[in-house]
Amino acid sequence: MRTEDFHVLFHKTINAHDVMIRTPVIADAPALQNYINTLSQEHTFILFQGKQMTLQQEEEWVKDSMQSQRSVKGLLFVDGVLAGVSDIDVASIEHANSPEGVFGISLAKEFRGQGYGKLLMKTVLDEAQRVLPMRVIILDLFGNNAVARKMYESFGFTEVGRIPNGILHNGQYVDDVTMMLNVK
Numbered sequence: 001m002r003t004e005d006f007h008v009l010f011h012k013t014i015n016a017h018d019v020m021i022r023t024p025v026i027a028d029a030p031a032l033q034n035y036i037n038t039l040s041q042e043h044t045f046i047l048f049q050g051k052q053m054t055l056q057q058e059e060e061w062v063k064d065s066m067q068s069q070r071s072v073k074g075l076l077f078v079d080g081v082l083a084g085v086s087d088i089d090v091a092s093i094e095h096a097n098s099p100e101g102v103f104g105i106s107l108a109k110e111f112r113g114q115g116y117g118k119l120l121m122k123t124v125l126d127e128a129q130r131v132l133p134m135r136v137i138i139l140d141l142f143g144n145n146a147v148a149r150k151m152y153e154s155f156g157f158t159e160v161g162r163i164p165n166g167i168l169h170n171g172q173y174v175d176d177v178t179m180m181l182n183v184k
């Protein structure tokens with residue numbers, strides 16, 4: 001695949017908005033850098049808290065994902081604006097846990113609560129199940145993240161583990177919760 005090529009996973013007009021979910025390309029790196037650094041400053045429910053990514057780090061992230069046979073990444077664009085990012089990675093095929101996919105998702109603040117998270121999650125899960133050798137999908141969430149938990153449960157994920165006070169969030173320790181979905 002050439003670095004300027006992307007693969008469209010979803011494209012439709014929804015409520016008069018142009019909604020596209022596609023794989024990343026190198027040209028997305030500046031938008032991705034702005035996206036992740038804004039989320040980081042928000043101190044929302046992601047592990048990247050307060051730090052800042054460089055453009056070079058973003059470019060590496062995109063390059064790695066474009067070359068990887070073990071990853072599906074979906075960028076959500078609403079009217080051309082980067083509104084969300086989701087991915088699933090499987091461990092190296094040399095590893096005994098390789099049938100396990102690890103899921104992650106985030107949306108920019110102004111796009112939350114309008115159904116885009118569910119759409120992005122469904123699109124990335126469907127594509128990952130089509131192209132990745134997965135038996136189970138796991139994810140981690142902050143114990144105080146009720147919105148994400150509800151969304152994950154609606155896809156059939158169930159809690160399988162919990163590290164009490166495993167995450168420091170805004171100065172307070174919250175549980176680190178692991179959820180799982182069987183896909184084979």
Ligand SMILES: CC(C)(COP(=O)(O)OP(=O)(O)OC[C@H]1O[C@@H](n2cnc3c(N)ncnc32)[C@H](O)[C@@H]1OP(=O)(O)O)[C@@H](O)C(=O)NCCC(=O)NCCS
Nearest residue numbers: 045105106107112113114115116117118141147148150151
């Ligand atoms: C979690 C997140 C991805 C969900 O995306 P979203 O676009 O806000 O969610 P949607 O509008 O698609 O709603 C999906 C489901 O979430 C739940 N939900 C959404 N908003 C909610 C709210 N205000 N209160 C409770 N549940 C809510 C509902 O179950 C909803 O499904 P339903 O409408 O069928 O009931 C998004 O809010 C986000 O990025 N949050 C910050 C980062 C984060 O938490 N990432 C996940 C890390 S584990």
